[in-house]
Amino acid sequence: MADPYRNTYHVAVIGAGIGGLSAAHTLAGHGFNIVLIDENPHMGGQFLRRPFRPHNSDTGGTASGSRSRLLDRIHQDPMVPAGTWLAEAVTAPGAGVDILHPAQVLGIFPDRRIWIMASPTAGTAAGQDARLMEIKAEILVLATGAREQYLPFKGWTLPGVMSLGAAQILVKSHQVLPGACTAIAGTSPLMMALANDLLKHRGHVAALADSHSMRWKMGQLPFFIRHFPKLIQGACYAARLFRHRIPVLHGHSVQEAQGQERVSGAVFARTGPDGCLLPGTDRFWKVDSLAVGHGFVPNIELPVQAGCRVTYDPALGGWAAAVTVNMETSVNGIYAVGETTGIGGAEQSWIQGKITGMSILEQLGCIHPLQSRWGRFVKTRHQLYHRADECRSYGALLNRVCRVPAAAYGRIPDDTVICRCENITMQTIKQAVQNGFTSWSSIKKATRCGMGRCQARICGPIIQKIIQALTGTEPQIIGPPVSRGPVKNLPVRLLIPSAGNPENPPGQEKGQ
Amino acid sequence: MTPQLRIPSTARGKQITITVNGIPVTAHEGETVHAALTAAGIYLLRQTLSGEARGAFCGMGLCYECLVTVNHIPDQRACMTVVQDGMKIRTHG
Incomplete structure (x- = not known):
């Protein structure tokens, strides 16, 4: 069968978020073969959640009037139009970037061979005609992005309880409300953004519960002066919440999500200074969906699997790929960009993508247009480094604002599910910790936590914080979550050529 | 009756029909299965x-x-699969 894609590339960029797009854009047009791989059905990563626009229809306006639309435009993140432009520039036919999506990267093996699962026709990587392919690249750019983290509570496994990101994807990409009546809880600034998106589309927000007290948040305000536009954005969000009279519960956390086969109500309770829930302060809201999120963690499965060094720093959001100033990881020829190297927002990804692109061009012996003019390049590069530092400082602030008091993880009730895939409760984890299983690999073997389908993507950061809260063990000693190929699930039928996939058996592919 | 969760007056892809556990459900081109099921009020997936x-x-x-x-x-994964006309979906594993 004729392969629609080449097998060897100069540069392979994994992840088509802002970081990956920016790196691909900087590299494009210099005569190199570049491939951009993403597993999502739509390009743009988690930041750029654009509505699907059919080719034959005009752009429909939002449900609200022109006045609110003007307000939206004023407080819109400038990275949204910039990112949209970037996505269009990279995906344009003449851009010189091969795009492979939806395609699932399963692992990176020696000599920068990438194993990919893709189906040419189904709208998903693991569909009917899924097959394995191998791509070899001289240089790899990992732009794997970030995911949310959570503080588990009773009933967080009920259908209708979802991450803030899931609710935002529904509203922004698909224009579907997550529920008729939604409650929002957690510590993340995404809460305000989600409430704003819901209200903009005439959704109903029951309440917004922020675990941090008003006083604590006021204390953080002076740090935001350096990041003034974010402050304005936040103020606009707050104004809309106020205008719609949405109850905002400062210093409240979710105590419980109630319901049988679906969430039917949420109980919020006041949070004490050390993260405990104060008895007698609980308030009930009847809701049919609940969005929760407690900050972000970098997706480091692929860098860890590829053998890159990772470092732990709460200011980076937890474990993150260690990189040099030129965004190169500890493995020769592998670069990491964006949230993979530490949470810092879309602008950081954009700038790091540019730095990565320039460094790669240099490594490949090519000159970027900015470098060709004498003296200009050095200045541009220094400006980029400087801006990247600024973004990093915003990232550190963001991670501090999102952080849940460490003790809260030690106070999760015993019957709460921690590992969703394997149904491991807090009681089991606690017992294992008391029995001395205080490293990531030992607690995994003792309880099976993190061994399910999600491979600790959801429970990994939670369990690390539980161990930390119960025993005071440093995260460096607990260790980073282990990751081996394949980093995501693949059907067994793909590994057994005789089981109905005769066209492209793994290991028999020939390089070009 | 499930409430109307699709935000009105927005441009969408062509309307298509998928079946969920044998029952026809309306979806739009470009949506994920997750979005189509949510709009139909189906939350219990497995x-x-x-x-x-x-x-x-x-x-x-x-x-x-x-x-x-x-x-x-x-x-x-419902969240990573784009709907196609006539797609047959079964929930509860």
């Missing part, structure tokens, strides 16, 4: 071995909680 109800959680292909059977192929 059950654990002990019979607990689970639905989509992370929405971005990480948690594998939204596994449904798509066109007789089991364990497909």
Whole structure:
């Protein structure tokens, strides 16, 4: 069968978020073969959640009037139009970037061979005609992005309880409300953004519960002066919440999500200074969906699997790929960009993508247009480094604002599910910790936590914080979550050529 | 009756029909299975071995909680699969 894609590339960029797009854009047009791989059905990563626009229809306006639309435009993140432009520039036919999506990267093996699962026709990587392919690249750019983290509570496994990101994807990409009546809880600034998106589309927000007290948040305000536009954005969000009279519960956390086969109500309770829930302060809201999120963690499965060094720093959001100033990881020829190297927002990804692109061009012996003019390049590069530092400082602030008091993880009730895939409760984890299983690999073997389908993507950061809260063990000693190929699930039928996939058996592919 | 969760007066892809557990459900081109099921008020997507109800959680292909059977192929992530006309979806694993 004729392969629609080449097998060897100069540069392979994994992840088509802002970081990956920016790196691909900087590299494009210099005569190199570049491939951009993403597993999502739509390009743009988690930041750029654009509505699907059919080719034959005009752009429909939002449900609200022109006045609110003007307000939206004023407080819109400038990275949204910039990112949209970037996505269009990279995906344009003449851009010189091969795009492979939806395609699932399963692992990176020696000599920068990438194993990919893709189906040419189904709208998903693991569909009917899924097959394995191998791509070899001289240089790899990992732009794997970030995911949310959570503080588990009773009933967080009920259908209708979802991450803030899931609710935002529904509203922004698909224009579907997550529920008729939604409650929002957690510590993340995404809460305000989600409430704003819901209200903009005439959704109903029951309440917004922020675990941090008003006083604590006021204390953080002076740090935001350096990041003034974010402050304005936040103020606009707050104004809309106020205008719609949405109850905002400062210093409240979710105590419980109630319901049988679906969430039917949420109980919020006041949070004490050390993260405990104060008895007698609980308030009930009847809701049919609940969005929760407690900050972000970098997706480091692929860098860890590829053998890159990772470092732990709460200011980076937890474990993150260690990189040099030129965004190169500890493995020769592998670069990491964006949230993979530490949470810092879309602008950081954009700038790091540019730095990565320039460094790669240099490594490949090519000159970027900015470098060709004498003296200009050095200045541009220094400006980029400087801006990247600024973004990093915003990232550190963001991670501090999102952080849940460490003790809260030690106070999760015993019957709460921690590992969703394997149904491991807090009681089991606690017992294992008391029995001395205080490293990531030992607690995994003792309880099976993190061994399910999600491979600790959801429970990994939670369990690390539980161990930390119960025993005071440093995260460096607990260790980073282990990751081996394949980093995501693949059907067994793909590994057994005789089981109905005769066209492209793994290991028999020939390089070009 | 499920409430109207699709935000009105927005441009969408062509209207198509998928079947969920044998019942026809309206969807639009470009939507994920997760979005189409949510709009139809279907939240319960699978059950654990002990019979607990689970639905989509992370929405971005990480948690594998939204596994449904798509066109007789089991364990497909609803949040990462785009609907196609005539797609047959079965929930509850």
